[in-house]
């Protein structure tokens with residue numbers, strides 16, 4: 001029997017019913033853009049997202065079965081909302097009496113910082129090891145490093161209310177969630193994962209690589225990033241180890257950070273996605289991962305034949321299979337120049353920085369997208385004047401950054417304090433107010449409340465950051 005779509009069915013029946021819409025929204029179902037007929041509010045029978053016991057609860061139950069979680073909740077406001085709710089719940093479960101502290105890998109999206117400001121929590125950072133080459137974007141955490149950090153905090157009498165990891169990261173790197181979950185279990189601390197980029201990981205044919213399947217207590221997934229879900233559609237997943245299981249508590253935590261008018265277009269999209277996932281998706285995903293593995297091989301062969309000194313497509317078994325990350329240095333280019341060259345061939349990337357270009361594929365991409373990319377890279381390789389030189393090794397600014405990053409006030413104090421925006425190159429010694437100074441999208445170089453040091457200034461220049469909000 002095919003999977004039910006109770007939200008889609010309800011809204012479609014309502015749209016066909018010809019009922020006079022004497023309720024919000026103001027468009028009354030009349031088409032300006034074309035989809036207004038399906039955009040409703042919480043009328044009778046439509047259930048309520050934050051007190052669900054009808055069609056939304058039924059649809060979430062379908063998602064819960066599909067993801068194999070203890071309970072999956074919908075969000076219409078992205079992983080950002082789920083991250084806030086997840087931290088709020090973990091904080092509620094922690095023993096009272098001490099300032100809440102979270103142990104988090106430093107490659108966190110700024111949504112974590114916004115949550116820290118709203119929830120007034122402290123963060124102890126896990127930094128990439130000096131030999132873990134690469135930018136802040138990838139912050140591989142080892143079991144030993146995590147255990148040592150947890151022991152150190154325990155020694156200070158500060159048990160963190162959670163360990164927070166971002167995996168997959170923006171460049172496609174993944175943490176060893178299964179191993180790190182065991183360390184968290186041994187220390188009695190819940191593992192919370194920002195899995196915004198990995199909703200599809202539960203459906204891999206070789207076995208789930210989803211954080212809940214690997215032992216995390218809770219995680220968020222942006223359905224909209226890798227599944228055919230409208231922008232804003234996301235999941236908050238609770239595993240059996242989530243420290244709060246009570247449904248009302250979870251819905252209240254989500255409601256605290258959400259609008260009272262959740263989008264029914266997004267809810268229908270999440271609902272319809274359940275059927276999509278249940279109808280042959282794993283095989284389509286398998287085929288897509290296979291095509292991408294082949295594409296990485298082909299691009300690297302093309303680049304090697306053109307004399308490129310490095311592999312063009314970043315490749316390793318532990319990486320996230322749907323991201324195609326190109327190392328533009330292989331072609332003697334910057335990531336932004338490579339992205340511009342691809343744009344000329346009508347290929348729009350997800351992200352580009354001085355070194356990398358990230359391309360995101362799903363089973364929805366037509367064959368033409370693969371063909372275009374292969375042809376574009378072949379043209380770039382053919383046009384190389386001579387074999388590019390190996391890029392100069394980048395100075396390890398991140399170790400310097402880790403050494404200089406010390407908070408002078410809490411994230412909340414910094415975010416809510418009087419502030420001003422100054423040119424980045426004049427910000428030395430000032431205290432960062434807003435975490436909008438990002439290297440790979442939205443990963444703060446300096447966190448609110450930290451004093452801006454020389455390493456941060458170098459990274460502002462590297463990532464083209466022009467202005468910084470600092471405390472007055």
Ligand SMILES: Cc1ncc(COP(=O)(O)O)c(C=O)c1O
Nearest residue numbers: 077078079080109111194196222
């Ligand atoms: C790693 C990571 N976490 C969280 C978010 C926030 O997700 P959303 O846009 O669904 O709110 C993003 C968005 O890009 C992200 O890249």
